[in-house]
Amino acid sequence: MxxxxxxxxxxxxxxxxxxxxxxxxxxxxxxxxxxxxxxxxxxxxxxxxxxxxxxxxxxxxxxxxxxxxxxxxxxxxxxxxxxxxxxxxxxEILWFSKSSGTTSSRSKFIPVSQEALEDCHFKGGKDMISLYVNNYPDSKLFSGKSLSIGGSLSQNPLDPKSEIQVGDISAVIMQNLPLWVQFARTPSLEIALMGEWESKIEKMAHEVMDENVVSISGVPTWTVVLLQRIMELKKVKHILEVWPNLEVFFHGAVAFGPYQKLFSELIPSSKMRYMETYNASEGFFGIQDQANSEELLLMLDYxxxxxxxxxxxxxxxxxxxxxxxxxxxxxxxxxxxxxxxxxxxxxxxxxxxxxxxxxxxxxxxxxTKHFINAFGEEVIVENAEKAIQRAAEATHATILNFTAAPVYFGDSKSKGAHEWVIEFKSLPSDKDLFISVLDQTLREINSDYDAKRYKDLALSAPKINFTTVPVFEKWLRAKGKLGGQNKVPRLSNSREYIEEVLNLL
Structure with missing residues (x-):
């Protein structure tokens, strides 16, 4: 080797x-x-x-x-x-990449051409490896398997009989990789492209846990879920007891900072490396090209x-x-x-x-808009407002203001969630029903949120702080932003705002 x-x-x-x-x-x-x-x-x-x-x-x-x-x-x-x-x-366009939807669409479908696949997405993956081995000449990246955690493919919803397939961009890429790359990666393509995530994680864990995995590529959220399951099956304290030669995690899609502590617990080695990429349904845009920098190089010839x-x-x-x-x-x-x-x-x-x-x-x-995308769920303000409106209608509540933020993984055994602070003029008649309707509405209108919430695999049910205290007025006054065009941020990908609001309850 x-x-x-x-x-x-x-x-x-x-x-x-x-x-x-x-x-x-x-x-x-x-x-x-x-x-x-x-x-x-x-x-x-x-x-x-x-x-x-x-x-x-x-x-x-x-x-x-x-x-x-x-x-x-x-x-x-x-x-x-x-x-x-x-x-x-x-x-000819034969693939459409599916990503989270807009106000009027549950999912977006972005065209993927053969040129985009080869000259952008494949090229980006190869450049990621090129830059990595150039930065780390001692790498043993090709001495074992690369674990790839991708999405799934399905029929074209507008013409099920056509040759066009739709799915996560990772699945489109994975299905079309050349044979030599398929040989170097794990799990099998059949498992990698499964759509039902609970079965997929279980089968993936059983198949990959006895391989010599040297690198991992994927979204931090699903990677955590998989690693936790493998550790349960192997009855070990950390993943290096399973894969002693693991050296790098290539990650993207969500900010990695909040996950750093958790990955240090799962992979307790100062030699473990982390490399960020900026790859989306629309294209491959950036790669972390310097070993000790969080900056991304804009890739200009894709x-x-x-x-x-x-x-x-x-x-x-x-x-x-x-x-x-x-x-x-x-x-x-x-x-x-x-x-x-x-x-x-x-x-x-x-x-x-x-x-x-x-x-x-x-x-x-x-x-460009307020959002929560801590776990790949891409919840936008329009999603949140529609969900909270339905929940209020179902429980005869009157809402004055709200904000929401992620609850990040606390340790290697915990799950993420969304925490809300909602100020009411009149409280819900049934708080549990309010939470349920809000959660179910988000699942109906946002396919990425739904995937993360499926059987609590990556996201637990929302945590809601109900209050009639004029907390947002207090917060705006404390920030010197009371009145005028100043607004409470509905969604935030960090906990900065919500922690400030919670301290005023």
């Missing part, structure tokens, strides 16, 4: 020169990407509508093609799902052209985007992407702050 490990390390290190090249020539790289995307798509329905053949510069592109969000593009996505092609992208909207302009209905050449360090930007899957000037809903422009490194700063 030493020979295999040395050879594969050498192979992956060869990519470093290309990464250095786009770091040295970032704007030139992005300009070429935009030119290629416009040229390839000029004969699509979208390209003809906006006269791509006449676009000669970024100025032409930005003035001609409108900024769009999911609701704007949804009708075009649905037409593709119903069998129409060459609408947004010239090659068939994605980037634009940014300064967040101070976000609420301006006429907000304008800027190219990469105009961004500044320390400012908060919403991301727009144009991709090799037919997303054109598309708002993905994430915000970032650049920490460097030579090269372009950044940190994820949040979402």
């Amino acid at each position: 030493e020979v295999v490990n040395s050879f594969m390390t050498w192979v992956f290190k060869n990519r470093i020169g290309q990464i250095d090249n786009f770091k040295k020539y970032p704007l030139e790289t992005q300009n070429l990407i935009l030119e290629d995307l416009i040229e390839l798509a000029k004969r699509t329905e979208f390209g003809k509508k906006f006269k791509f053949s006449d676009i000669k510069s970024y100025k032409d592109f930005s003035s001609r093609v409108p900024i769009q969000d999911y609701e704007d593009m949804k009708p075009l996505f649905e037409r593709i799902m119903k069998g129409n092609q060459n609408i947004l992208w010239p090659s 068939g994605i052209f980037y634009e940014f909207i300064p967040m101070e302009d976000w609420n301006n209905p006429n907000h304008q985007a800027i190219p990469l050449s105009e961004v500044e360090v320390g400012k908060n930007y919403a991301i727009l992407i144009t991709t090799n899957a037919g997303l054109w000037r598309y708002k993905i809903g994430d915000t970032i702050k650049f920490t460097s422009i030579e090269p372009y490194r950044f940190k994820i700063s949040g979402r």
Whole structure:
């Protein structure tokens, strides 16, 4: 295995020169990407509508093609799902990645082309490994198995008989990996793509616990659930008793900071490494390229052209985007992407702050709206407001204000949850019913929340603090924000606000 490990390390290190090249020539790289995307798509329905053949510069592109969000593009996505092609992208779209929904949709369905799969998602995975082995020359990454915790695939809901499949982007990637990668990973594809999470975790635990697992890739939430189950089955105190050669966890999707202490308990080794990636349904955007830094390198040669909207302009209905050449360090930007899957000037809903422009490194700063995404559940304000309204109606309660935040894993045996502080004018007639309706409504309207709540696998039932004390008025006054346009943050991915409110009860 030493020979295999040395050879594969050498192979992956060869990519470093290309990464250095786009770091040295970032704007030139992005300009070429935009030119290629416009040229390839000029004969699509979208390209003809906006006269791509006449676009000669970024100025032409930005003035001609409108900024769009999911609701704007949804009708075009649905037409593709119903069998129409060459609408947004010239090659055939055979996959749609499913992510958490918008106000009007339980789930979003994002097109994934063959080009996006190979030149973006696969390339991102390979670059993750390239950067890792370059940073850690002593790595034995190829001496054992890589444990991949992915999602599932299902039929096209708009045309079940079509070839198009929908599912989590991790499942789309996993199903299409080349044979040599399938050989190096665990569990089997059959188990990895299962949809029922309780059975999936159980079968996965039994299959992988006797493998020589060297690396893990996945979302922290499900990784914790799996590791806890393996430790129960093996009757051990920590996972290194099962996998002594485990050396790295490649993670993404949610902020890792709150999980750090828990993973230190599960994997008690100062030699354990953690590497963050920024991979979403819409594309693979960033990788932690430095060993001792939390910054992510913006990956510029994946068939994605980037634009940014300064967040101070976000609420301006006429907000304008800027190219990469105009961004500044320390400012908060919403991301727009144009991709090799037919997303054109598309708002993905994430915000970032650049920490460097030579090269372009950044940190994820949040979402364009208040949200909770501590466990991959992506609960947005619209979800919360609809759920709390139904709960109030069912229990004849009158709500004045509320805020909610995550309760993170306290130790290796605990589960996460959401904690709410709700101020009532009149309390619910049945508090247990209120909690139940709120929880069930969130499960109905948000598929990611539902998956995490399934049989309490990753999320326990909501914890609600009921009060008639004017606590939010006290909080606003204490912050010097009483009156005017100041509002209580409905949702937060940290516990900063809720802890302040709880201290006033």
